[in-house]
Amino acid sequence: MENWIQHFLLKAGATALAGLLVTPVALAQETESTSAHRIDSEVLDLGVTAGVVNIADFNGEWALGVSATFQATENFFLQYNFLQADSSPSAYENNQGRLFEGSDRTFRHYDLLVGYKVFQGELFASEGRARLSSLYAVGGVGETRFGGEENFTTTLGVGYEAALTRDILLRIDYRAHLYDSSLIADEERSVTSNQMSAGLSYLF
């Protein structure tokens, strides 16, 4: 049955590739009535993020990440994030020895979020130049990998976005990642890792 799926995926891939190759030809043949396709759509931005993540029961660590944001409507957007941080020994570990080693010490988190721009307006950082800005709230789901655990994570946060230029966006975020962990206790308990970060994004 594995073969059936591989076959299907291969076929789907080939179809998609054929579609990509055929599309420009199809576009060229289009009449005036469908020329709305010629309009450049600005809906996707890709960015990098840097900040601090306070790993639950461990230390605050420098973190780096990437994000992709799809603007769905004027108010709603979908965002995918990946964030990674290396953890130093916690105070407990300095005393008692490390609880885990190697790649388990890397905090990895990714999430799929939906965002809503609560307040949209103009930012006047310098006189005579208005920049589009907004305060937004995000919520979503994801996964946190740390200490050999893989945990389902609920993410909530707020952020501020300002357009530095037509194509470059600055985002400042606070996010809370909520998940269940049993790293330092025998019983699972709910913990929160907080993230404060700033990011730059390019709007395509």
Add this chain to the structure above:
Amino acid sequence: MRRWFFGVTLALIAAAPLGAVADEEGKASYLQLEVIDPYVDVRSGPGRGYPIFYVIEQGEKVDVLTRRPGWYEVRMASGRTGWSSASQISRTLQTTGEPADLPSVSYGDYLASHWRVGFNSGQFSSGELQSSDTFSFLVGYRPLSWMGLEAEVGKVLGAEIKGELYSVNVLIEPFSDWRVSPLLMVGRGNLSIDSQPKLVPLEIGDEDFNQYGLGLNYYIGRNFVLRGEYRWSEVDTDDNSESLEVWKIGFSTFF
């Protein structure tokens, strides 16, 4: 290895629209429209918060440069550019006299031959994975207004369970022009479950499954949909088959 699958999928999605934009920029001529409404407001930016600085009068011709969700950037005869809301600018004529075919008319039915991305999340409500959480990343393409194809890459995470799943689904949405529209789903995929942190004997290991689903699409905006769904799947295990039930909620956007 599987973890890279997410990254690769994401990179592919990210790369796809880039190619499309490059193709479009190759064409220098812009779409020219004639305003047939009494007037169209022009704002300084693509948002309600921006001030109106110009009003296009009836019969005036404008070039359409850029689209952002809900807004179009237009260039007036004077050469100045500004932003008009999609709902206003969509009531315009092309220079040929035909109505403009801007993708801003109805809810789902204009989405034929459009791509979509999104995610969903839910919880298993029966079977071996009961009360485990799951979330998935989705990529879809809709060749017909009432039929779509969707690929899904997801995770299953529980207190003692971790796993990955991927599937390919066909979505049938007969009334896609309704704001709230029912849909039917049939698909096939693969599910790979491990126990964490300790060893718990599980019936489901690395298995294929068939799934069937019923859902409801709610078009919050023209390019944004909220989907609630119930799925029932039949997993082929070594000896027999296990059935799973899951409730999901998710968001998708189209472009």
